[in-house]
Amino acid sequence: MLASFGRGVLVASGDAVLKCALPGRKLRPVCGDRINWRQSPATDGPAIDSIAPRRNLLERIDARGRAEPVAANIDRLGVVIAPEPLPDWFLVDRYCAAARLKDLQVLLIANKCDLGLTALLPDLQVYREVGIACIQVACTPAQGLAELRAALTGVTLLVGQSGVGKSSLVNALAPDAAAITAALTREAEGRHTTTTARLYTLDSQSAIMDAPGVRDFAPPAHLVRAAQRGFDEIHALSHGCRFNDCRHFEEPGCAVRQAVDALKIAPRRYESYRRLARLYEELAPH
Ligand SMILES: Nc1nc2c(ncn2[C@@H]2O[C@H](COP(=O)(O)OP(=O)(O)OP(=O)(O)O)[C@@H](O)[C@H]2O)c(=O)[nH]1
Ligand SMILES: [Mg+2]
Ligand SMILES: [Zn+2]
Numbered sequence: 001m002l003a004s005f006g007r008g009v010l011v012a013s014g015d016a017v018l019k020c021a022l023p024g025r026k027l028r029p030v031c032g033d034r035i036n037w038r039q040s041p042a043t044d045g046p047a048i049d050s051i052a053p054r055r056n057l058l059e060r061i062d063a064r065g066r067a068e069p070v071a072a073n074i075d076r077l078g079v080v081i082a083p084e085p086l087p088d089w090f091l092v093d094r095y096c097a098a099a100r101l102k103d104l105q106v107l108l109i110a111n112k113c114d115l116g117l118t119a120l121l122p123d124l125q126v127y128r129e130v131g132i133a134c135i136q137v138a139c140t141p142a143q144g145l146a147e148l149r150a151a152l153t154g155v156t157l158l159v160g161q162s163g164v165g166k167s168s169l170v171n172a173l174a175p176d177a178a179a180i181t182a183a184l185t186r187e188a189e190g191r192h193t194t195t196t197a198r199l200y201t202l203d204s205q206s207a208i209m210d211a212p213g214v215r216d217f218a219p220p221a222h223l224v225r226a227a228q229r230g231f232d233e234i235h236a237l238s239h240g241c242r243f244n245d246c247r248h249f250e251e252p253g254c255a256v257r258q259a260v261d262a263l264k265i266a267p268r269r270y271e272s273y274r275r276l277a278r279l280y281e282e283l284a285p286h
Pocket of ligand 2: 166167168192193194210211212213
């Protein structure tokens, strides 16, 4: 499935793009879903029959604390940041945690390097040290895009704050994107803001998804100790804590806290972990 479209969805079928009606409210297809459709006498056009089993599903916690699907069948999160707007590193950490929890690859894409990335380099180094790949690019003038393109095997979902340049990157990388994004975006105070997720083909092996920018994001906690599993460096050290169920808050003999004090774990990553762990405690049934 390419994108949602009012009461229906856009589906690629061979070289054609079909508008399929969505019968009822039970089916909740998301960008990246593989759709089975058929001609429907009721709507006199193609209608969704079923959604094929998903290889994976990225979800977020919605305003009511429930899991809401974002995109399906993806290989990688491309977390886009830029010097303008300034990065929200807690948001970046949560996307990295989401990727970890769903066994997705993650690539940190520092865009707009023409504006200078010097102020972001210490934070990028923190990610590199925990094994998260970072790449520096610009759309205008083009810089590092061939290297980025080579890293985008399989299906990549671009995520991040509004205005960091996700759609600009898609337009620079996907041959047929420019015309389609123009139709899917609305002009708000002179800015083109993406309002709906959409999949674009890069080649027969790979695709890229553009998504609306977000202010906030949190992955649902389906696994036990989900918060720490989202942070490799914290999960690895937790085996040295005195208590098996250590939350790494105030417990004595906490190997994680000791590592934070010794600056072996970046204090901001630890703070990100704490915020996510607290959120999960608040949402857990008491
Ligand atoms: N200087 C500079 N500006 C860029 C670059 N890439 C994108 N921009 C600008 O940044 C602004 C936002 O770009 P978009 O691609 O619309 O950002 P987005 O992430 O898709 O934003 P949302 O759809 O709102 O989430 C536009 O004015 C772009 O021209 C870049 O490499 N350098
Ligand atoms: Mg956009
Ligand atoms: Zn601990």
